[in-house]
Every structure is written in structure tokens, then in C-alpha cells.
Amino acid sequence: MTRPMNRAGGWRPFVLPTLLGVAATLAGVTLAGASGRLIARAALRPEVFLSLTLLVTLVRGLGVGRAGLRYAERLTGHAAALRAGEAERAALFDRVSRFGRDLLARERGGDLLARSGADLDARQFAALRVTLPLLGFAGAALLAGGWLLSLDARLGLSVLGPLLLAAALPWLARARAAELAREEARLAREHGAALLDALSASADGAAQLWAPRLDALNGQLRRVTQAQGHLQTGLTLGREALFALCFTLVLTRGLTLVEAGALGGAWLAAVVLLAASSFDALTPLALVPGAHAAAQAAQERDAELSDVQPAVTDPDHPSPLPPGPLPLTLDGVGLTRGGRDLLRGVTLPLPPGARVAVTGPSGAGKSTLLGLISRDLDPTVGQVTLGGTDLRTLALADLRARLSLHEQDAPLLDGTVAENLRLGAPHAPPERLRALLDDLGLADLPLDTWVGEGGTRLSGGQRARVSLARALLKRSDVLLLDEPTAHLDPDTEARVLRVLGRECAGRTLLLVTHRPAPLILADQVYRLQDGHLHSLPTTRKKVI
Numbered sequence: 001m002t003r004p005m006n007r008a009g010g011w012r013p014f015v016l017p018t019l020l021g022v023a024a025t026l027a028g029v030t031l032a033g034a035s036g037r038l039i040a041r042a043a044l045r046p047e048v049f050l051s052l053t054l055l056v057t058l059v060r061g062l063g064v065g066r067a068g069l070r071y072a073e074r075l076t077g078h079a080a081a082l083r084a085g086e087a088e089r090a091a092l093f094d095r096v097s098r099f100g101r102d103l104l105a106r107e108r109g110g111d112l113l114a115r116s117g118a119d120l121d122a123r124q125f126a127a128l129r130v131t132l133p134l135l136g137f138a139g140a141a142l143l144a145g146g147w148l149l150s151l152d153a154r155l156g157l158s159v160l161g162p163l164l165l166a167a168a169l170p171w172l173a174r175a176r177a178a179e180l181a182r183e184e185a186r187l188a189r190e191h192g193a194a195l196l197d198a199l200s201a202s203a204d205g206a207a208q209l210w211a212p213r214l215d216a217l218n219g220q221l222r223r224v225t226q227a228q229g230h231l232q233t234g235l236t237l238g239r240e241a242l243f244a245l246c247f248t249l250v251l252t253r254g255l256t257l258v259e260a261g262a263l264g265g266a267w268l269a270a271v272v273l274l275a276a277s278s279f280d281a282l283t284p285l286a287l288v289p290g291a292h293a294a295a296q297a298a299q300e301r302d303a304e305l306s307d308v309q310p311a312v313t314d315p316d317h318p319s320p321l322p323p324g325p326l327p328l329t330l331d332g333v334g335l336t337r338g339g340r341d342l343l344r345g346v347t348l349p350l351p352p353g354a355r356v357a358v359t360g361p362s363g364a365g366k367s368t369l370l371g372l373i374s375r376d377l378d379p380t381v382g383q384v385t386l387g388g389t390d391l392r393t394l395a396l397a398d399l400r401a402r403l404s405l406h407e408q409d410a411p412l413l414d415g416t417v418a419e420n421l422r423l424g425a426p427h428a429p430p431e432r433l434r435a436l437l438d439d440l441g442l443a444d445l446p447l448d449t450w451v452g453e454g455g456t457r458l459s460g461g462q463r464a465r466v467s468l469a470r471a472l473l474k475r476s477d478v479l480l481l482d483e484p485t486a487h488l489d490p491d492t493e494a495r496v497l498r499v500l501g502r503e504c505a506g507r508t509l510l511l512v513t514h515r516p517a518p519l520i521l522a523d524q525v526y527r528l529q530d531g532h533l534h535s536l537p538t539t540r541k542k543v544i
């Protein structure tokens with residue numbers, strides 16, 4: 001699937017900057033010609049300098065006007081590109097958010113970063129880096145070529161021939177330039193991903209394993225950059241050689257015309273400078289194939305993502321959810337994951353206020369069971385219902401508003417403790433946040449503590465309790481808690497369980513745990529093994 005470049009903003013915002021850019025190029029070419037004529041006229045007959053007022057004004061006007069046009073082109077061009085980028089960014093966020101964490105199972109962090117960095121840059125500036133130079137050059141070639149052809153056919157061809165040949169050089173080198181641009185983008189993504197891996201593995205010394213990989217990637221990137229430099233040098237040399245040819249041909253033909261009286265001496269300088277400045281308009285063309293390839297590659301990567309279906313999708317016409325606590329039911333749920341039948345015919349009724357715990361061996365699918373309820377994934381057979389309605393027919397946002405989820409690895413967002421807590425309860429007063437943290441044994445953790453990426457600046461136990469507090473603060477009907485007391489010493493665990501007992505009142509609780517202590521919260525305990533749920537006897541005691 002291909003889309004026009006700068007799809008989100010369309011091409012219209014780039015019309016004005018492109019016209020301004022072309023006008024600036026033409027002003028430059030005309031300025032060179034007019035200056036040549038002026039200098040030559042003034043040098044040949046200084047006494048008539050005053051009669052050249054019109055020419056002087058034109059040269060001055062073009063000098064100032066060209067700078068003004070170029071400035072306006074940059075201003076409007078970048079504004080248009082940034083606006084297009086803004087729309088692209090929003091569209092990208094929309095696409096990425098449909099996948100949620102699934103995307104990280106699909107591609108690495110470095111790839112994901114490239115989507116919003118290099119890819120976006122390549123696409124949003126495509127019009128300025130590709131279309132504008134091409135049109136600018138076409139305008140310059142038409143103006144210079146047209147005028148010179150009208151003066152003398154051979155004079156015109158002396159300029160147009162080398163000029164078009166020089167323009168063909170980047171076109172001839174386009175395959176190589178595209179190959180290098182794509183390779184550079186690929187290596188930069190690889191490098192970003194390897195760097196993130198190395199950073200996250202740095203604590204256990206495993207980063208050393210990445211050092212040779214990073215070195216190798218650096219070396220490859222250097223070689224690609226050198227190859228790009230060589231290509232550009234080759235193109236520059238070719239262009240200069242053709243300019244030298246053009247200059248010789250124009251001068252030879254021009255002098256012949258002057259000698260024959262077909263061309264005024266003062267016009268010769270104008271002709272030569274006009275030819276020279278037409279070659280200037282060629283300079284940005286050398287980067288066009290690379291910029292075009294980079295934009296195309298970015299677009300292909302984007303299309304690839306657009307063509308992939310996320311694990312769960314929002315229904316087009318979601319069913320409404322009645323207010324108030326609703327029964328949640330897993331009804332004959334089967335799930336095949338990674339080629340394995342992880343869950344088989346699992347049925348679990350969770351009426352409002354039910355308190356259920358699930359235990360079972362590692363890898364049995366306990367967290368996956370919670371994921372089916374939060375719709376991180378859908379069952380292969382059977383259904384999960386809320387208030388009798390299949391979750392797949394509910395808007396994801398509606399469903400998730402009814403749930404609080406504490407995950408096993410308790411991921412926090414890079415921000416303060418208070419910011420993390422407020423994700424669950426945006427309007428909770430600081431006193432409520434403080435009191436809950438104190439209850440959970442986090443009296444020493446100030447609300448303005450910066451938790452770092454993923455919460456890495458906190459201990460495992462602190463991170464788990466901040467995540468738990470976030471889940472509890474959210475006023476939802478259903479609490480899904482995955483290992484709520486992991487990382488805690490027995491005293492702290494007992495304290496946390498007391499808080500949970502209090503905060504779960506009137507809410508449905510489904511907790512997953514390997515530890516015996518949290519089972520005290522449950523009215524019903526199940527063991528998940530070999531894909532089946534087995535009910536276990538419970539002896540629920542009062543949580544102290």
C-alpha cells in the first residue's frame with residue numbers, strides 16, 4: 001500500500017514554499033545575469049552609469065528580494081513541514097497505541113524510536129528536499145536556457161547541454177544513493193536498538209556482550225557515511241567538470257558572437273554569470289535521490305505497520321455498558337499462544353464483589369488470564385463477558401475504565417510518584433495519595449520522588465507498592481492484581497494485605513499469586529494447570 005508523501009497534511013501546504021523557493025532560485029539566476037550586465041556596462045562606459053539606474057535598481061531589488069524570498073520559503077516551508085509532522089505524529093501515535101505493548105513484542109525499542117525520529121523527519125521534509133530542488137532547477141534551466149536560446153541557438157545549447165548532463169548525474173547515481181540512504185537508516189535503527197539493549201543490560205555486566213556489536217555497527221555506519229561522501233564528491237567533480245565545459249563553450253561562442261557584432265560586449269558577462277548561477281541551482285539536486293529513498297523507506301515501514309492487525313481492536317459500533325458493578329465471566333475460554341494450547345475450556349464466574357485467587361506453576365497462563373480480561377488479547381474460543389456482553393463488542397476505553405490492573409513487573413512511567421498515582425485517579429487530593437502510601441509502608445517515599453524510566457530509581461518493593469497504590473486509587477469495579485506482594489518482606493506483606501482487604505471492599509477481586517499469604521483475601525482459590533482451572537478448598541481468615 002503506498003500513500004502520497006506527507007499524507008497527513010497533503011501537498012497543499014507545500015505549494016507556497018515551493019513557489020517561493022523556485023522564485024528565489026530564479027531571482028538568483030536573474031540577479032547573476034543582471035549584475036554581469038551592469039558591471040560590464042559600467043566598466044565599458046562609466047560615463048553612462050547614471051543611465052543604468054533601472055538596471056541598478058533591478059540588481060538591488062533582486063539582491064534583497066532573493067534573500068527575502070529565500071527567507072519566506074524557509075519560513076513557510078518549515079512551518080508546513082512541521083505542521084505535516086504534527087499530523088503525522090498524531091497519526092503515528094494513533095497507530096502505535098492500537099498495538100499497545102504488542103508492538104514491543106513485534107519490534108525493538110530502537111525501531112520504534114526511529115518511527116517517530118528519522119522516519120518522521122524523512123517524510124515531513126520530503127517536499128522540501130525532493131520537490132523543491134527539482135522544481136527550482138527546472139525553473140532555472142527554463143529561464144537561462146530559454147533566454148540564451150532566444151539569443152542564439154548554439155549559445156543556448158552550450159549552457160543547456162552541460163546543465164542537463166550535470167542534472168542527469170544524480171539521476172544516474174540514484175540507485176546507489178537510495179541503497180546507501182536505506183542502509184544508513186537501517187544501521188541507525190539497529191544501532192539505536194542495540195544501544196537500548198546494552199543500557200538495560202548494563203547492570204549485570206551483560207552490556208559487554210553488546211560492545212562488539214555496537215562497535216561493528218559504528219564501523220558499518222562510518223563506511224556507509226564514507227561511501228555517501230565519495231558519491232557526493234564524485235557528483236560534485238562531475239558537475240564542476242561539466243561547468244568548466246559549459247563555461248568554455250559559452251565563452252567561445254559568446255566571443256564569436258561579440259566579434260560578429262551579434263552580441264553586445266556587455267551582454268557577454270551577463271550570459272556567463274547566468275550560466276554559472278544556473279549550475280548553482282543544481283547543487284541541491286545531488287541530495288534528492290537519497291532524500292527520496294529515505295522518505296520512501298520510511299513510508300514503506302509505516303505502511304507495513306498500518307497493514308498489520310493488532311491483537312485486539314476496538315469495535316466500530318461498541319455496545320453500551322450499563323453503570324454500576326457488573327458480573328464478569330470467563331465462559332469456556334480457550335487460548336492458543338505460541339502454538340501451545342495455554343487455556344482449555346476455562347470457565348470462571350466473577351459476580352460483583354467476588355474475591356478469587358488463582359495459583360499455579362510458572363508459565364501456566366495466570367497473567368494471560370488477566371490479560372484476557374483487560375483485553376490485551378482475545379480468547380481463541382469461548383468468550384469473556386462483562387454484564388453478559390462479550391468484551392470484544394465493548395469499547396476498549398469503556399472496558400478498561402471498569403478495571404484496575406496491577407502487573408507483575410509493576411511498570412511505572414518516567415515521572416514523579418504523584419504523577420504515577422494520578423494516572424489512576426487524576427483528581428485525588430495529595431492527602432489521599434500520601435495516606436495510602438503511608439498505609440502501604442511507604443512513609444519515607446515523598447510524592448515528588450522522580451521514579452526514573454520504568455521506575456528504575458525505586459526498589460522492587462517500592463515500585464510494586466506504588467503500582468498497587470495506583471491500581472487501588474482508580475475507582476474501578478474490578479481489581480486485577482498480579483503478584484501484589486512480590487518483593488515484600490513478611491511484615492510489609494501483612495501490612496499490604498490489610499490495606500488490600502480494606503480497599504477491595506465492594507469490588508470484584510481477581511488476584512494471581514505464587515505466595516500463600518495473599519490467598520487470605522480470597523473467597524475462592526483456583527489452581528491453573530495444563531490449561532484447566534481446578535477449584536481448591538479455602539480457609540479464609542480475617543486479614544489482620
Ligand SMILES: Nc1ncnc2c1ncn2[C@@H]1O[C@H](COP(=O)(O)OP(=O)(O)OP(=O)(O)O)[C@@H](O)[C@H]1O
Binds near residue numbers: 367
Ligand atoms: N507476548 C507473548 N507472546 C507469546 N507468548 C507469550 C507472550 N507472553 C507470554 N507468553 C507465553 O504465555 C505463557 C504463559 O505466560 P504467563 O505469563 O501467563 O504465565 P504465568 O502463569 O503468569 O507465569 P508466572 O507465574 O511465571 O508469572 C508462557 O509460556 C509464555 O511464554
